[in-house]
Structure formats: C-alpha cells, structure tokens
Amino acid sequence: MSHQRILSSRFNMSLGFIPVIISIILCEFIAQDMSIYISAGVGVLSSIYSIRHKWTHIPQIILYCTTGMLLLLSVTTLFFANYCPRFMFPLTLEVSAIIPPFIIYLNRKRFLDYHVSLAQKCGKQLFAQGAEATIVSARVILIISLLHFLIISFAVLVSYPLGNTTCYILFYVAPPLVFISGILLNQFGIFYFNIVMNRTVFIPIVNTKGDVTGKAIASEAINRKNDYINPVIRIAVASHSMLFLLPRSKYCFFERGKIDLLMEGYLIYGETLEQGAHRILRQTLPTAPPERLYFNLMYHFENEATNRLVYLFTLDLDDDSILCNKHFKGGKLWTFQQIEHNLGRNFFSSCLEYEFEHLEAIIYTREKYKES
Incomplete structure (x- = not known):
C-alpha cells in the first residue's frame, strides 16, 4: 500500500490499553474482581462506540482485544475467586493484555494482507489503516514489556528473595507504566510523523478522466x-x-x-x-x-x-x-x-x-x- 497506505500512526491504537490501566489502578483501592468488572464495562462501552462509528473512525482493534481479555477474566472470577494472588494481579493483567498484540505481531503480514483485502472489498481505507496502526502499537508495547520482564528476571537473579520495595515497584508500579509509556511513545511517534508529513510533497493519483x-x-x-x-x-x-x-x-x-x-x-x-x-x-x-x-x-x-x-x-x-x-x-x-x-x-x-x-x-x- 505504500504511503498511499496512509501511515496508520495518524491514530494512537495503544489507547486501547486504557481499560487495563484502569483495572490495575482500581485494584489498589477495591477488590480485584470489581476492578475487572468496571474496566471490562469501560472496554465494552468504548468498543460499542467505536463499532457504531466504524465508517468514520479507524477500527480499534487493540481495544477489542483488551476488552475481550477483560471479559474472559471477568468470567473466570465467577468460578475461581482466588485464581490470582493479589500481589501478582497487575503483572497478570500485563501478560494477558500483551498476548493478543504478540499474536498479531507474529502474524503481522497475514493480518495486514487480510485487512488490506477487506478495505479493497468494502472501499474503506480505514480498515487497512487500523491494521497498520495495530502493528505499530503492538511493536512498541512488546518492546517495553520485554524490557520490563528482563528487569524482573535480572532482579530475581541478582537479589532473590526480593525486598518489599522492589516487589512493589516491579509488580505494582511497573505494569501500568508499561502501558502508559507505550501510549506516550506512540503519541510522540504520531507527533513526529505529522511534522514529517507536513513537509512532504504529495501528488495526486488520478484516473484517465482526471478524477x-x-x-x-x-x-x-x-x-x-x-x-x-x-x-x-x-x-x-x-x-x-x-x-x-x-x-x-x-x-x-x-x-x-x-x-x-x-x-x-x-x-x-x-x-x-x-x-x-x-x-x-x-x-x-x-x-x-x-x-x-x-x-x-x-x-x-x-x-x-x-x-x-x-x-x-x-x-x-x-x-x-x-x-x-x-x-x-x-x-x-x-x-x-x-x-x-x-x-x-x-x-x-x-x-x-x-x-x-x-x-x-x-x-x-x-x-x-x-x-x-
């Protein structure tokens, strides 16, 4: 698609991780099952809004994946009350949230080709742009998450058992920061991309009639x-x-x-x-x-x-x-x-x-x- 594939960075798809951030923060103040229900509700409402406006907005693929993951965890809490220790809950959410982007990124060529063909059939370039934006956001969040997991592994190897402060930083503070930094980095990329595009000369693509x-x-x-x-x-x-x-x-x-x-x-x-x-x-x-x-x-x-x-x-x-x-x-x-x-x-x-x-x-x- 080239740049005629208008680069998907025009929209920050990593905003789809906001329900996960909400859940991690809420679990500090309320029961973790309630935090999951609330964040899943936020994801569902946001997804409904996005789907209802799919012809004018880029499809929020990461938001749909995140919402699906939170709904699955919500169902799990109904059958297994203590399925996850409280101190591991933020890290569990982080791992769960990056699984769909990881799968998408591993199959990015097939994923992109599918959405390009879908865009051509429907005549809606937004589908292809949404796919590209998802791959861009997935790459960023996977790099940051990998860095987080490497830091945890290094800390365990060097100073096991971990102290209370270290555990709090690695397992409570770091998971939401992974997603927040992913959103900020994507936003910076959008800002830089827009500056470059404003200085880039475009020429029209026309048909034989000049349209x-x-x-x-x-x-x-x-x-x-x-x-x-x-x-x-x-x-x-x-x-x-x-x-x-x-x-x-x-x-x-x-x-x-x-x-x-x-x-x-x-x-x-x-x-x-x-x-x-x-x-x-x-x-x-x-x-x-x-x-x-x-x-x-x-x-x-x-x-x-x-x-x-x-x-x-x-x-x-x-x-x-x-x-x-x-x-x-x-x-x-x-x-x-x-x-x-x-x-x-x-x-x-x-x-x-x-x-x-x-x-x-x-x-x-x-x-x-x-x-x-």
Whole structure:
C-alpha cells in the first residue's frame, strides 16, 4: 500500500490499553474482581462506540482485544475467586493484555494482507489503516514489556528473595507504566510523523478522466512509475511560430537527454490545474506573463517507463529574450519544419512526438489570428 497506505500512526491504537490501566489502578483501592468488572464495562462501552462509528473512525482493534481479555477474566472470577494472588494481579493483567498484540505481531503480514483485502472489498481505507496502526502499537508495547520482564528476571537473579520495595515497584508500579509509556511513545511517534508529513510533497493519483482517487509521495511516484496514474503539467513555449526545445535533464528518470519542451512538472496534491501551471511557470520563467499561458490538451500517456495524465499548456512569447538563460543549456527555438524532419528518429521525447501535430495546429492558428 505504500504511503498511499496512509501511515496508520495518524491514530494512537495503544489507547486501547486504557481499560487495563484502569483495572490495575482500581485494584489498589477495591477488590480485584470489581476492578475487572468496571474496566471490562469501560472496554465494552468504548468498543460499542467505536463499532457504531466504524465508517468514520479507524477500527480499534487493540481495544477489542483488551476488552475481550477483560471479559474472559471477568468470567473466570465467577468460578475461581482466588485464581490470582493479589500481589501478582497487575503483572497478570500485563501478560494477558500483551498476548493478543504478540499474536498479531507474529502474524503481522497475514493480518495486514487480510485487512488490506477487506478495505479493497468494502472501499474503506480505514480498515487497512487500523491494521497498520495495530502493528505499530503492538511493536512498541512488546518492546517495553520485554524490557520490563528482563528487569524482573535480572532482579530475581541478582537479589532473590526480593525486598518489599522492589516487589512493589516491579509488580505494582511497573505494569501500568508499561502501558502508559507505550501510549506516550506512540503519541510522540504520531507527533513526529505529522511534522514529517507536513513537509512532504504529495501528488495526486488520478484516473484517465482526471478524477483524483488518492495521493502518493512525489519521490515514490517516480520509483513506482506504472502502479498508478499521476498528473503531469507540460508547458510548450512558442515564439514567432517556433517552439523552444532543449535536452531533458540528465537527472530525469524518463527519457533523459532527449529533446523536449522547456517546462514539465507534477501537479501537487491540493493544487488546481491553474495553480500548478502558474507555479511551474514561476519556477522556470519568473518574468513570463502568466496571462499568455493557455491550456490546450489533456491526454493519457503510458509506456514501460511512465504512466501519466498530461495537461498540455502553451505559453506565447512576443519577446524571446527571456529564453536567453544560462540554465537552459542546449535550448533553442525550433521551426516546425526542423521538428518534423527529426520526428520518428528517437530524437525527441515520446510525449513531444505525440503532441507535435496538435501544437503545430494550435500555434499556426494563433499566428494566423494575430496577422488578421
């Protein structure tokens, strides 16, 4: 799914451990069976709320697992009153609560693939996001729990029998801190992720009609050339019935070195077509008159190297002096006769060869209109 799989860290799934934290804290003040009943009730109510809003919220998979575990312990207390010593109750809850995330993490690929296929069938990306978020939260909580268990093992090996203070810290204080720190670390991850995403450039994913169906990180769109269609703006610069062409940059992933139009760039997610064209124009020819920029053609272009929906613009220049730029190395004005003579010789870019007939007709008509 890539980042089109919108990274699940946008929601802190580890909040699903809150009922366990409530139970551990309550057992310090009331009977442990009552603390389980209350926390199970909190989990059930939270799960019902989440399920009722499943079409607008990410499914709370960890919350459902935690609630199920607490309900199972609630049933156990009805048959075995002293199934767990009081001093071991917080640690028992910790172990019980991390078993479902542990199972999910061990089977994370199958778990994720199932929810991705479910999202595709239902048309709800939230299912896939919930699965990713669950795996992220499970990984964090498992690392912290493993650290806790290693500390307990080390303490037992070094100073058995353990003192009252050590037992209290390891078996009463540490278990809720495991879940609280897991929530805080996940929240910090979300905060950092949002900062990174705010600085990341996205480009739209579109269909052949130009309707936006998603978005992708710009760098990823280049690497995954044919997985989806991205909108590309191309601007042909015309002056005195000629086209300004130059070799494509050596850094281009697509047909580098071939002769092509002066300007080309991705439309950025959230931009209108006009905004995108003006942005590209300002970046390349900041002094060019934007009112002389005209939209001409939209077409779908796909080959082994790229899959793009091209929006073709033309820029009319009466004064071609702004084209005398040291950055336009190898660029020059071409007559249509010169271009036509070199068509089909693997000299021009594929897009330019496709666009040539249309550009010739547009520019010829425009020049005739000027003369009249």
